[in-house]
Amino acid sequence: VTELLHIGSVSAERGSVSRGGIPVDIDLRGGTADIPIIVCRGLQDGPVLWLNGATHGDEP
Numbered sequence: 001v002t003e004l005l006h007i008g009s010v011s012a013e014r015g016s017v018s019r020g021g022i023p024v025d026i027d028l029r030g031g032t033a034d035i036p037i038i039v040c041r042g043l044q045d046g047p048v049l050w051l052n053g054a055t056h057g058d059e060p
Helices: none
Strands: 005-007 010-012 016-026 032-041
Touching (some): 010 016
Antiparallel strands (some): 016 032
């Protein structure tokens, strides 16, 4: 059985890189507004790194 890690729309197997999004809102046309994410999952458990950029990208 393959153990999957699920975050938003991403399902990542061990040793893989997966792309997707986390739905945060519904736009004016009824579609979802997503925050794009990339999940790089290692082969083994260990330290975790979270990188976050442009949280307030429109501020001077």
